[in-house]
Amino acid sequence: MTHAQHVLLPSWLPPTGTLSTIAAGEHWDAAAIPQTAGLAVLAMLHAMPGTPTGPVIWSTGSSLRHPQLYILTTARSGIDLHGTPARLLSTGSYVVVPGNGVIEPHGVHWAVPPNPDRPDELTDPTVLVTLLRRIDSAAWITVSTPTGYQRQTLATQAQADGDACLHCHASDGPLSPGPTVTISLGNTVQAKASALCTRCLRAGSDR
Numbered sequence: 001m002t003h004a005q006h007v008l009l010p011s012w013l014p015p016t017g018t019l020s021t022i023a024a025g026e027h028w029d030a031a032a033i034p035q036t037a038g039l040a041v042l043a044m045l046h047a048m049p050g051t052p053t054g055p056v057i058w059s060t061g062s063s064l065r066h067p068q069l070y071i072l073t074t075a076r077s078g079i080d081l082h083g084t085p086a087r088l089l090s091t092g093s094y095v096v097v098p099g100n101g102v103i104e105p106h107g108v109h110w111a112v113p114p115n116p117d118r119p120d121e122l123t124d125p126t127v128l129v130t131l132l133r134r135i136d137s138a139a140w141i142t143v144s145t146p147t148g149y150q151r152q153t154l155a156t157q158a159q160a161d162g163d164a165c166l167h168c169h170a171s172d173g174p175l176s177p178g179p180t181v182t183i184s185l186g187n188t189v190q191a192k193a194s195a196l197c198t199r200c201l202r203a204g205s206d207r
């Protein structure tokens with residue numbers, strides 16, 4: 001039995017093997033972030049279960065430009081990125097966009113290509129602002145679950161201290177004890193109790 005190929009691609013995606021300059025503010029806005037901070041945001045996005053990551057363009061730079069990530073987010077959301085390392089590119093700005101399937105790490109390529117199952121998916125602007133405002137304090141920690149499974153995740157200081165939900169960064173609601181996390185500082189390893197918000201606790205992962 002063969003499956004019908006229903007590969008849906010966004011209407012704005014340039015053809016395979018090409019690059020196009022596309023106006024922001026129509027299909028999406030782009031947050032342009034210097035590479036180091038952009039990769040940190042991406043790592044934290046991937047660590048948030050159930051939070052969609054929209055397409056991300058990685059421009060590895062040339063002699064004229066520093067490497068940057070462009071995280072595509074909802075068009076004209078009006079988010080305020082002042083005080084963060086990012087610039088918001090919306091109406092009146094243009095972004096060089098790689099074509100379908102361009103994922104080789106040279107020049108302009110997809111760090112996260114559009115998802116053919118969810119071609120309209122974009123990164124939530126509110127989540128993006130939250131992460132951009134907290135990456136300064138982010139550090140890698142090890143999360144140990146009661147079942148003995150361990151994983152590395154990039155967490156903010158508030159998450160490592162149990163003052164914000166380990167999954168979604170919420171800090172304003174009731175928090176319950178989450179999995180133990182360990183943080184390496186030089187030669188010392190500190191074990192701490194993390195916290196989960198009510199919603200993530202109900203969602204049930206990592207318990």
Ligand SMILES: [Zn+2]
Pocket residue numbers: 165166167168169170196197198199200201
């Ligand atoms: Zn949560």
